[in-house]
Amino acid sequence: MTKPNLLLKNYYDFVWGSDTQQLSKYKRALTQVLRISHLVFRDVMDGMLTLQAMSLVYTTLLSIVPLLAVSFSVLKGFGVHNQIEPMLLNLLQPLGEKGVEITARIIEFVDNTKAGVLGSLGLALLFYTVVSLMQKIERSFNYTWRVTEQRPFAQRFSDYLSVVLLGPLLIFTALGVTASISGSPVMQQLHQYETIDWVIRVVGRLVPYLLVIIAFTIVYIFVPNTRVRLKPALTGAVVAGVLWETTGWIFASFVVTSAKYAAIYSAFATLIIFMIWLYVCWMILLIGASIAFYAQFPEYRTLQERHFHLSNRMKEKIALLAMSAISGAYYGNKDPLSTQMVAQRINVTPEILKPIIDQLLEHKLLVKTNGAKPGLLPAHPPETQKVLDILYAIRKAEERGSGSMERLPRNEAVEALYTKLNNALEEGFGGVTLKDISRDEALAAEANSPSVAQPGATGKADGA
Numbered sequence: 001m002t003k004p005n006l007l008l009k010n011y012y013d014f015v016w017g018s019d020t021q022q023l024s025k026y027k028r029a030l031t032q033v034l035r036i037s038h039l040v041f042r043d044v045m046d047g048m049l050t051l052q053a054m055s056l057v058y059t060t061l062l063s064i065v066p067l068l069a070v071s072f073s074v075l076k077g078f079g080v081h082n083q084i085e086p087m088l089l090n091l092l093q094p095l096g097e098k099g100v101e102i103t104a105r106i107i108e109f110v111d112n113t114k115a116g117v118l119g120s121l122g123l124a125l126l127f128y129t130v131v132s133l134m135q136k137i138e139r140s141f142n143y144t145w146r147v148t149e150q151r152p153f154a155q156r157f158s159d160y161l162s163v164v165l166l167g168p169l170l171i172f173t174a175l176g177v178t179a180s181i182s183g184s185p186v187m188q189q190l191h192q193y194e195t196i197d198w199v200i201r202v203v204g205r206l207v208p209y210l211l212v213i214i215a216f217t218i219v220y221i222f223v224p225n226t227r228v229r230l231k232p233a234l235t236g237a238v239v240a241g242v243l244w245e246t247t248g249w250i251f252a253s254f255v256v257t258s259a260k261y262a263a264i265y266s267a268f269a270t271l272i273i274f275m276i277w278l279y280v281c282w283m284i285l286l287i288g289a290s291i292a293f294y295a296q297f298p299e300y301r302t303l304q305e306r307h308f309h310l311s312n313r314m315k316e317k318i319a320l321l322a323m324s325a326i327s328g329a330y331y332g333n334k335d336p337l338s339t340q341m342v343a344q345r346i347n348v349t350p351e352i353l354k355p356i357i358d359q360l361l362e363h364k365l366l367v368k369t370n371g372a373k374p375g376l377l378p379a380h381p382p383e384t385q386k387v388l389d390i391l392y393a394i395r396k397a398e399e400r401g402s403g404s405m406e407r408l409p410r411n412e413a414v415e416a417l418y419t420k421l422n423n424a425l426e427e428g429f430g431g432v433t434l435k436d437i438s439r440d441e442a443l444a445a446e447a448n449s450p451s452v453a454q455p456g457a458t459g460k461a462d463g464a
Contacts, residue, residue, distance in 0.1 A: 016303060035301045036294045043290055044283075052140040053282040060278055063133035065106060094251040095277055098270045134160035141224040144289045146300075146351045151225050213241035216285070220292050232296035240288025247280055299349055310352065312395070319356050319394045320387065320437065321346040326366065327382045327438035336375025356394065363393035382434035388425060390434070 015034045023031060043049050068088075088106060092099030135156060142150065150156070216237035221228045294301055310318070325345045329337050339357055343350040357376065360366040365385070369375045378385060399405055 032298075032301070036291060039294055039301060040287060040290045044287065048143065049283065049286050049290065052143060053279055053286055056136060056140060056282045057275055057278045059133050059136045060282075061275070063129050066127075066129040067133060068106065092274075092277070094248040095273060096252060098273055101270060102274050131156070131160050138223055138225065140286060141220075141289055142226075144286060145224045145226050145228070145293050147224060147226045148354075149225060209241055209245055212244050213237045216240050216244075216288055219285070220289055224289070228292065229296055232292045235295045236288040236290070236292030239291050240284050243284045243287070244281070247284060251277060251280065297350075299344060300351075302349075304349070315356060315394050315397075316391055318346065318348060318353065319360060319390055322353060322356065323360070323365070323378070323390055323434055324437045326376050327378050327434050330378055330382065331435075331438055336369045336377050338375050342376065359393055359397045360390070363389075363396075365390060365393055378434060382438055385434040386430065387432045387434060387437060388430055391425070 015031055015038065088103040089099065092102055095102065135150075138150065138156075142148070213234075214237075217230070217233050220233035220236055221230065322342050325342050326337055329335070337345070339354055340350050342357075343353045346353075357366065361368070364379050366376050367379045369377055
């Protein structure tokens with residue numbers, strides 16, 4: 001075995017082959033960091049993160065002027081609209097002189113955007129463009145967090161406009177408070193002491209990092225249409241914030257040495273460099289979101305591909321195991337299990353389980369609870385629910401439209417085989433009910449009650 005292959009084997013054995021529970025505290029932490037880094041790198045190389053970032057660059061180019069115009073109109077009412085230009089200059093600082101040029105052009109466009117000139121239709125299109133940008137950002141974060149459902153339209157509209165209208169106001173308020181504290185007489189007095197002055201200067205250098213980290217944390221918590229805990233969001237924000245500031249220095253050096261790009265692209269050089277910087281910014285944000293996702297969901301820290309295709313027998317067994325776990329909690333008088341908890345019990349990822357749960361919900365074999373913490377319950381008493389119905393629901397999944405069995409040509413020999421197969425299934429365990437396969441789960445639910453309890457869930461099913 002060659003040396004590179006041996007190193008690679010040792011790496012995989014240490015990172016993926018070791019049981020983290022058997023490792024020391026520091027080795028376990030190192031292993032988890034390496035696993036998350038490996039998976040984020042894999043996601044980047046897979047191409048979908050880069051596609052999402054490129055899509056956001058295009059949308060940002062179309063939406064940046066309407067976005068700033070809406071924010072400008074709000075800030076103007078509070079007398080702080082003149083702060084937009086310094087904020088843009090700070091954001092585009094890595095572009096050097098080109099950043100100043102781009103800022104001047106953007107501010108010129110914003111100044112030319114007047115509600116009276118636009119009219120009702122133009123104003124509506126202005127808000128639509130802003131909402132479209134926010135929707136595209138949410139979709140990109142939802143993809144990273146494996147979320148398929150979007151917010152309802154009314155909620156999207158209200159949430160997005162709240163961010164666009166109140167976000168800049170809060171940012172400039174925070175900056176104003178920081179500036180006021182820095183210029184206060186007390187702070188001026190403290191600067192006279194050498195040690196305290198050194199501490200203040202160090203803190204001053206760290207403040208940009210801190211502001212970026214706080215902003216990223218808020219984005220990671222509120223943008224995805226799912227519950228994101230503070231600690232994972234902060235983890236992703238810290239990495240993304242450090243990358244943001246560090247990449248800014250590197251990019252500034254790149255711009256200084258980019259004279260040849262101006263020679264090649266002429267007047268387009270500024271636009272191209274601006275697009276590259278936007279792409280880098282969005283990639284950093286998405287990488288931070290990916291880190292936050294893996295930090296929150298350790299069950300996804302596997303080498304299993306994201307788009308994993310299950311065999312039919314795997315789908316059937318997962319459906320039976322899921323129904324058994326849900327029914328077991330029901331018989332154990334425990335709060336309903338969520339999809340996440342069911343996935344943990346049967347040792348699959350929620351992304352694999354969710355389509356199967358959706359099929360069971362569609363065929364009225366499961367119902368969702370409407371308590372404070374939503375969960376899943378059997379739609380029928382387990383003693384009357386046939387296991388065969390569960391198998392048929394999975395076997396008939398997505399048989400509609402062009403995928404319907406009725407569209408296939410009829411072959412008598414094949415039809416006879418299917419009749420025999422269905423008869424054999426009915427004869428073999430047509431009388432087996434969900435209760436029969438849930439007894440062990442009920443005992444397990446009783447034994448592990450602290451880990452599955454969900455205080456606050458009522459256990460009442462929708463429509464029940």
